[in-house]
Amino acid sequence: MTDDRSIPSRRDLSGLPRFEPGTVWLVGAGPGDPGLLTLNAVTALRHADHVVYDALVSDEILDFAAPGAHREFAGKRGGMPSPRQRDISERLIELARAGARVLRLKGGDPFVFGRGGEEALALASAGIRFRIVPGITAGIGGLAYAAIPATTRDTNRAVILATGHSAGGAVDTCDWAALAKTGAPIILYMGMTFLGEVAAALMAGGRDPRTAVAIVVNATAATQRTHVTTLDRAAADAEQLGLAAPAIVAIGDIVNLHAALAPFSLNATGQVG
Ligand SMILES: C[S@@+](CC[C@H](N)C(=O)[O-])C[C@H]1O[C@@H](n2cnc3c(N)ncnc32)[C@H](O)[C@@H]1O
Numbered sequence: 041m042t043d044d045r046s047i048p049s050r051r052d053l054s055g056l057p058r059f060e061p062g063t064v065w066l067v068g069a070g071p072g073d074p075g076l077l078t079l080n081a082v083t084a085l086r087h088a089d090h091v092v093y094d095a096l097v098s099d100e101i102l103d104f105a106a107p108g109a110h111r112e113f114a115g116k117r118g119g120m121p122s123p124r125q126r127d128i129s130e131r132l133i134e135l136a137r138a139g140a141r142v143l144r145l146k147g148g149d150p151f152v153f154g155r156g157g158e159e160a161l162a163l164a165s166a167g168i169r170f171r172i173v174p175g176i177t178a179g180i181g182g183l184a185y186a187a188i189p190a191t192t193r194d195t196n197r198a199v200i201l202a203t204g205h206s207a208g209g210a211v212d213t214c215d216w217a218a219l220a221k222t223g224a225p226i227i228l229y230m231g232m233t234f235l236g237e238v239a240a241a242l243m244a245g246g247r248d249p250r251t252a253v254a255i256v257v258n259a260t261a262a263t264q265r266t267h268v269t270t271l272d273r274a275a276a277d278a279e280q281l282g283l284a285a286p287a288i289v290a291i292g293d294i295v296n297l298h299a300a301l302a303p304f305s306l307n308a309t310g311q312v313g
Pocket residue numbers: 071072096146147148149150151152153154176177178179182228229230231256257258259260261285286287288
């Protein structure tokens with residue numbers, strides 16, 4: 041088999057959508073590895089006049105943008121408060137009305153815990169046309185890089201994506217006991233701050249304390265780290281090992297597949313494990 045990547049293919053990229061001035065593309069950049077960008081995401085980066093990007097979008101990905109494109113950070117930076125969602129939406133509207141091709145670039149998928157829905161609604165109310173470009177969400181693609189399949193026929197018929205963001209707060213709207221009772225694996229986004237509270241609520245709801253848990257930090261990046269533990273130990277392990285966001289926490293039998301798959305699964309740096 042040849043390894044010459046310069047051999048032309050039969051298909052060029054001319055069939056991809058055009059980025060029209062005065063429109064906004066809400067694009068998912070995937071969990072970090074630039075190889076997980078979609079062709080539409082690369083098109084958006086190449087043609088955007090203005091890129092408004094979030095904290096989890098790496099420089100490696102931003103470097104696909106045209107040299108003249110204006111880059112504007114709209115995420116949370118070093119302890120500073122995040123910009124208000126309303127201000128970001130208004131900025132997108134302002135740029136589109138000025139005739140720019142506006143790329144709103146988000147980590148993972150824009151519609152999975154990414155506020156893409158809120159921004160799309162704001163654009164629709166302002167009469168601005170937009171295109172949604174889905175991305176690979178960290179809870180599926182990030183776990184895949186850690187050799188943990190979201191489903192297999194032998195383990196689960198359903199999978200739950202949940203956020204742990206409000207779990208320690210007064211307004212935790214998630215019924216953890218109800219989720220526990222489904223028996224389905226739970227994939228937790230933003231789960232590190234309140235991991236102890238979530239684990240306790242799931243065990244109180246009937247989940248076995250020995251349920252397997254994987255904490256995948258910096259999934260798909262060269263610095264990816266996977267720690268496998270159990271539900272009753274997960275929060276203590278995370279603290280002891282200094283595991284911090286961004287991390288995906290997988291809870292359930294799917295995690296048990298990691299031991300068999302990881303020794304053969306090549307990661308972002310081409311190593312196994
Ligand atoms: C605001 S949410 C955005 C989720 C994103 N829209 C997605 O679809 O993946 C941020 C959370 O996503 C998860 N996350 C995003 N990228 C990650 C990565 N590379 N490794 C681990 N977790 C990640 C973490 O739980 C992080 O706290």
